[in-house]
Amino acid sequence: MPTPLLSVLAALTMTNPTPADDPEPIRYTLRFPEAASHYVEVEADLPTGGLPSVELLMATWTPGSYLVREYARHVEAVSARGPDGGPLPVEKSRKNRWRVTTDGGDRVVVSYRVYCREMGVQTNWVDSSFALLNGAPTFLTPADSPDRPHEVTLELPEGWERSFTGLPEAPAGAPHRYVAEHFDALVDSPIYAGSPSVYEFEVDGKPHVLVNEGEAGVWDGPRSAKDVEAIVRRQLEFWGELPYEKYIIFNLLTESGGGLEHRNSTVLMASRWATRSRDSYLSWLFLVSHEFFHTWNVKRLRPVELGPFDYEGEVHTKSLWVAEGITSYYDRLLVRRAGLCTVEEFLAGDPPRPGSGDDKPTNDIERLQDTPGRLVQPLEDASFDAWIKFYRRDENTPNTGVSYYTKGAVVAFLLDAEIRRATDDARSLDDVMRLAFGRHSGASGFSPEQFRALASEVAGIDLDPFFDRALRSTEELDYEPTLDWFGLRFAPPDAKSESTSDTDTNAEDAPAKGWLGIDAKAEGGRLVVSQVKRGTPGFEAGLNVGDEILAVGDLRIPPDSWKRRIGLYPPGETITLLIARRERLLRLDATLAAEPPDRYRLELDPDATEPQVARRSRWLGEAE
16 A cells, blocks of 8 residues: 555656756765764755655665665664754664654754774775765665755864765865765765875876875885776777766775775775785786776666666676676786786786685686586576675585676686687677677666677677577586687696605605595684585585594694695595584595696697787787
8 A cells, every 4th residue: 555655756756847846955964073983973954845754765785786785784873853953753664764754844954873894895984094985874865766966065074184986076166065966876976085195197188086095105006006097098998988077996905805886986995015916916906907897887888677776675687797707807808908917917817815725826717617506506597696695605605606707707708709700800799898888888778688689799690509508507618619719728737746745755756645625724723624515525525614624534633734634645545534513523434536637727828820829919909
């Protein structure tokens, strides 16, 4: 049954708007009297339209990050007053909604506090030195008027010098005052305030601002600004235009990680030490390239389902492999085309992340082939289920699912080569993306069918068989035709292996190592299983995540060198593991296998022909 509020709104929407009906803005004031305690105080001056009550909502998720995060849990002390300053009743109507009784006044002022201590690209952080505020977890807005203009004024605490956001400054020119055309624009424009290091440059006559928070004399600001400019220029060449008037890169050097795209800005998080490590800095350059590519692919060229947004419910699409997978393919490729990494670094893939336990780079094919879930979940399903799988990962996720970032990037690689082969290298995935942007970057977005049809149009052949296998099945992908086209190969497994003993045995003379195929961590002197992948000896033996491995046979196993100890047993031998599971001692028999070789490391084929080398050079941007 319609509520009185909805009935009134329905009647209002049946009238023809005139210029006089232009809605009044909602005016927010942000204050930081308790910044050291991680609070922002928000005051919202709201027009009521004369309605007896106003329903306010807080978004539950941030576009680009597909997880309901329940931002309302950080809101407290909600109160309201009328034009005369008198208090008005406020009651909670849903988990993320508040209803304000207006007493017939034409405006109400709603005040509340938001706790901001979650260092993430989707969330809020406030402390004594700076603030990063995202729109979704900050602003209450009337549930019935997302198209109403919004104004934001910041009152900065002493010592904070500047504020930045992708929103335009208010026409009056007051300091720290900004205007959003509608709520979508407000949510899509994070706000920073503090005293950062700032670097500015122009590309195609448009200003770009790199805002570095936390350099601390460690991060190389000028170098990073120069390299960001190179990425911007290379992507301008790719797309042919910069679809904004100004762009801001918020680079928070907070010893964390991640990135999130916005229409004319992006939020990045990294270690301030990254410019002093080639691997870490390369990861940051790939991140910059990834989020900047989203300026076109996602923020303007988007799956039809991703807009207008329902900020209170999940929004499902089968096309995240386009939005994120294709972007992941191009992030590294365009860094290579910009001359910021070597061919070898590009082919190696992502450098190892600090604390990950990895000791070498991993490319997307390696990562995909090391995921048993690739044989369980099709790529389109991985996109659709992002809300409940990719963003809710657990120890069994690699066994049951696949990343639409990883497999999407691999499919993009294969699709690029497929189009190049079909057109004798006259066209490529580059052309698909540019044509898609030209046709579908408006308000409507693209459907899965439209994107597939457009790719077939560019290729001049029917690509449905390719897409059926790549997107809708769990068949293994065929890499050889693509490698052959580009003059690449999978590197032969290393002839030498690591020493498998506690002594100085020569690696060349070492016997084959036994392998359990599990991940385990030393925790307080205990060896605890952290992951068991399907199809491995550990999985077949019945090991569980959380098991403590105590001994092999009757001999205790050292937590800090357990892999080496297991490697002393040859493949094929059955060992008995003594484990503790929820305080019970158990013995499990495990038949060891040989450790799989590195079968999917990419390298240049030393026997590549001249045509292969020429095609590879065009792909990598070396022939331009």
